[in-house]
Amino acid sequence: MGSASKQTNNGQGAKGTGADKSDEPLVTNRSAKAKGGKQADRRERIAQLRAEEQRREKRMKAIAFSVAGVLIAGTVGVGGYIVIDANKKHDKEVAAAKSPIPGVQTWSGLSRNHVQGTVNYPQTPPVGGDHNPVWLTCMGNVYDKPVQNENAVHSLEHGAVWVTYNDKATPDDLKTLSDKVKVTPYSMMSPYPTEKGTITLSAWGTQLVVDSAKDPRVNEFFTKYVQGPQTQEPGASCSDGAM
Secondary structure, eight states, X not given: OHHHHHHHHHHHHHHHHHHHHHHHHHHHHHHHHHHHHHHHHHHHHHHHHHHHHXXXXXXXXXXXXXXXXXXXXXXXXXXXXXXXXXXXXXXXXXXXXXXXXXXXXXXXXXXXXXXXXXXXXXSSSOOSSSBOSSOBOOEEEEOSSOOXXXXXXXXXXXXXXXXXXXXXXXXXXXXXXXHHHHTOSSEEEEEOTTOSSSEEEEETTEEEEESOTTOTHHHHHXXXXXXXXXXXXXXOOOSSOBO
């Protein structure tokens, strides 16, 4: 009896142990399925994010190309306008240079010798003739005192325009003229108390007298005669001279 009882217990124990072991694969399978499901969800989410990112990149590229197209078109338009405007300005200057300016006086056959000392000029201010070997610096220089005629005439030979004025010129006249001269290489300005006209513009062999700096012929004179056709020595320096 004791032996039979022991066998029964051993059988139950073995059966119980076998039941416990048979449950383990079920738990493992469920865990694996759950883990596999999470990984699949994660892969799907990553795929969605990548697809969204690709769509976003395409939209940004399309916008960038559109903006670039607008900018290029605008640049071409502005550039074309600038070129057209520059051409119109150039054509206007060429036309002005060819057109006669009312009131301009001219002299021809003027001597060009380099001399020392004072020269007796027939015009006031002079427009040419014998002159000092050293020119007056004329790179937009505005002098507040009278300058030597002989140096200024040499500058005229190099193609400069010389602006002079007497005490009839107003402060506004002087500001307008000095602003013009300062931005114009191959020009100079100085007082000339003994001249008859209020404002006198002189180039080699050429002269114009006006009553006001607002006279439109002032700009016309600059356009035509700064390094204009009257220049005796084209390209000669107007810097590093006297004064």
